Amino acid sequence: MKTVLTLVVLAAILAGLVALPHVAPYYYIFLGTEILVLGLFAASFNLVFGYTGMLSFGHAAFYGVGAYATALVLLHWQWPLLACLAVSMGAGAVLALVIGFLSVRLDEVYFAMLTLAFGMMVFAVAHQWRSLTNGSDGIAGFLTTPLLPGVDWILDDPAVYYYVVLGLVLLASAVLYLICRSSFGLVLRAIRQNPERVAFCGINVKAYRLAAFTVAGAFAGLAGGLMAPFLRVASPDMLHWSMSAEPVLMTILGGAGYFLGPFFGAAVFVLLESWITDFTDAWMLVLGILLALMVMFFRRGVLGTMLDRIRGIDTAGRP
């Protein structure tokens, strides 16, 4: 009965997403695109955080590098967008492999510090390497290309770009979901709960952590690649640690224990941001206070707490 209910709710959300450009005001197409891309970004973060139990404060490095990759390829070679996005995924994965190789060796405290530090290294490099990245101004002025050669959709039309993002995010999420449900994902969850025991079973914990981190980097790179043509710029802000704070808050908001938690959190986050920035530009302050309150009192997240109530789980437990 409950699985039927879940399917109905999911189908309704999907129908709403497909219908959005036809029923909602123009402004909401932009918000919808942002929610989908940032949701994918947060979901990739949650593969590392919620599933593998490693808290990364440098996830924006892969998102930002993905954005720069697509922006640079569009600027210099005008490849079709799908090829650009593939480059973004590759760039995110390679960077995550390097940073992960150095960061997964020790415990969680080290991991949090190292991901933040290496993330800021990437930020500093993007800031200083002017000949490649154009410094603090970032890469702008590139033209959008067709999705694939011969496909004549006008990607500059926000509604068309929204559908492209919707399709690609759904596809990527499905792949991510299958990864989480696979035996690989099962090992990751076991590592989160008890790394020592998993190691005693003869499984190389570090290799699994590194693999999860690399996959997450690839999907974060894809999210960044989708964001660059939408914003029409790739800037160092997208690499800064405050950008890394966003998927953290989205995941905590939605709930790290559920696959859709980060997407739900991204929706709450983006809507809240667009509403609050009407009153004040101290959005980061609100973000910090919200994160503190969630950690102190609602550790299971909004979606998680709701679902737990429905299922009758004791909400005092850990995710």
Added chain:
Amino acid sequence: MTGFFTALLNSLDIGLLLFVIAVGLNIVFGVLNVINFAHGALYMLGAYLGFSVMAMLGWPFWAALVVAPIGVALLAVLIDRLVLRFIYGREVTDSLLLTFALLLILNESVRLIWGSGIHVVEPPALLDGTLELPGGVRYPIYGLFVIAVGGVLVAGLWALFNRTRAGRIMRAASLDPEMAQVLGINTRAVVTGVFAFGAWLAAVGGVVAAPMRAIDPGMGDKIIIESFIVVVIGGLGSFPGALVGALILGLIHGLGGRYLPDVNLILPYIGMAIVLMVRPHGLMGRPGAS
């Protein structure tokens, strides 16, 4: 040759200031088992409070050096009692998340109160100007003052931990909090005290750094990343590690800035990466110590 000597003094300047920040991070981690991501923000707050004490109240630098760190320490007591107390006894993840949230809150509050611009603090008249050292090297007196403050703090902290009852209580609480409590130590008060002491150290570093570097809202981010590199190089939780790590990073900055300006920016990270690959627990750290 005099250029090399100046670069060495610069390295010592940067290194000892970094030690003051990183050792606070270490002390708090030792007792609370929390890496305080907001430690750099407390350093920045010290600098800004010092600036306001001087610019708005018109008090001298020395008064700011006393008053601003006490203000930051009091704020830390409030943070501990109102916010951090919720996560003691929970998983490490929660403490990381909560201090990260504090970092966002403090950073943005500083920006709201003091603006995004750069503020400048003049060194006190006594320490203004340069001094000719034996060997014909001219060096700012204030830089020598920073080295002296760093030296005093290194010696003072060493004595605190090894020669006083308060230091032994802190070490006992970090080794085995339950046993310490059984022996009649109020570990709850020790935790609050240590957090406030770490904040005080960070703020002292902030006030001392203010006349040497410009005060801007990004200064906390810079110092916390550097402090992380220091504790990773030296070994998390190790007092000599913090000193060695800070001096190495100081040398990387001081000599790298002079001889390898193009790659100066990523040299600290390369140093950190080498240490991680050769000695993952840091030069002075022991496996299992963290």
